[in-house]
Amino acid sequence: MRKARDFMLGFDPKSFADIQAIVMGPDSGYFRMVTTYWEMAASFVTSGAVDATTFHESQGEHILVLAKVQPFLSELRAMFGNPNYLKNLEKVCAEAPGGLERVAEVRERIRAMLAARAAVAAKA
Numbered sequence: 008m009r010k011a012r013d014f015m016l017g018f019d020p021k022s023f024a025d026i027q028a029i030v031m032g033p034d035s036g037y038f039r040m041v042t043t044y045w046e047m048a049a050s051f052v053t054s055g056a057v058d059a060t061t062f063h064e065s066q067g068e069h070i071l072v073l074a075k076v077q078p079f080l081s082e083l084r085a086m087f088g089n090p091n092y093l094k095n096l097e098k099v100c101a102e103a104p105g106g107l108e109r110v111a112e113v114r115e116r117i118r119a120m121l122a123a124r125a126a127v128a129a130k131a
Contacts, residue, residue, distance in 0.1 A: 008044070011037035012068070018075060019121055023082040030086070042076065042093060045069045049095035063103050067113075073100045074114035077107075 014037040020026050029038050049069060051057040073096050076083060084092045101107050 008040060011040040014038070015041045015072060015075060016117070017121065019118060020075060020079065023079045026076065026079050026083065027086070041072055042096075045072045046093050046096045049099040052099045053095045059099065059102065062099070069096060070100055070103070070110055070113050071117065073097060074110045074117065077110055077114075 014034055018029065018034075018038070020029070029035060045068070048057075048062075052059050052062045073093070076093065077097070077100075080093060080097065084090050100110055103109065105112075
């Protein structure tokens with residue numbers, strides 16, 4: 008799971024084609040492991056098994072995961088033939104303090120971090 012989480016942090020899809028390439032390629036397991044883990048964790052919140060406030064205060068990785076895929080959810084749902092794909096994750100993030108604005112902010116912050124990392128690597 009640690010390798011999958013590292014992969015997801017560095018994954019920066021800019022189009023649905025980027026998502027498709029991952030889902031159909033050798034890193035598909037990493038993508039599926041992280042997204043389905045957070046979908047399952049979010050289902051605990053939507054079912055009432057875990058308090059939403061406790062969930063949001065204990066971590067924020069679920070926000071990052073949705074930030075990566077949220078612009079492409081409708082296409083992913085169509086591709087998988089599952090209109091409920093990541094519905095729990097989307098709902099939990101949307102209902103969090105700051106909601107989808109926070110998701111967009113995290114997406115941009117991670118993109119800036121990845122660009123800075125790439126710039127440092129290019130100078131080395």
